[in-house]
Amino acid sequence: MKKPEPPVRRASRRGDESRFQWWDRFRQYLRDVVYELRKVIWPSRKETIGSTSVVLVIVLLCAVYLGLIDAILSRLVRIFVG
Template identity: 40%
Template sequence: MSKLQKKKPQSEKRKRVIETADDKSGVAVKSTVEKKPVRSLSDAGTEKSGQPMAGNFFARTAEFFREVKVELKKVVWPTRKQTTGTTVVVVVFVFIVAVFLGIFDYSLSKIVQVVLT
């Protein structure tokens, strides 16, 4: 068996080396990250043990909402002033586009009216 055909142990298969540049020194830093095993689409409705997940619905739903709560705590929400400012910009932009489209529609309808009569 050649070197290419040798099978790696399971622990080595899941590891991946990532090379990144250190911000301060610019030196490349290698770090090892363990990859999670990829589940196929045929496994979508089953747990790792092969059992259907239907009986675990409420536990999974509760876990989902716990994770949502944790992620929402990480969100940096805009201030009232930022929200008001961006809302005003959107309303003004919509008004300008509406006026432009109105003028364009009116002029095209007049052109069609002149051509047809």
């Protein structure tokens, strides 16, 4: 009878990583983030104010529209259930 072979030991997932290699990867990630942010073309103050104004007007119009729909439907429900 053949003797069973011992289980093959797999290399750990970390391999030969040092305990602090994660810190090096994190620092590299932060360097890459800073590098990419330097390439961003940021909007001017005028563009930012213009975009913000457009968003606020659209939100206000949506709020008024939904408020009117809600008021109309509430009155209809009160009339029928009422």
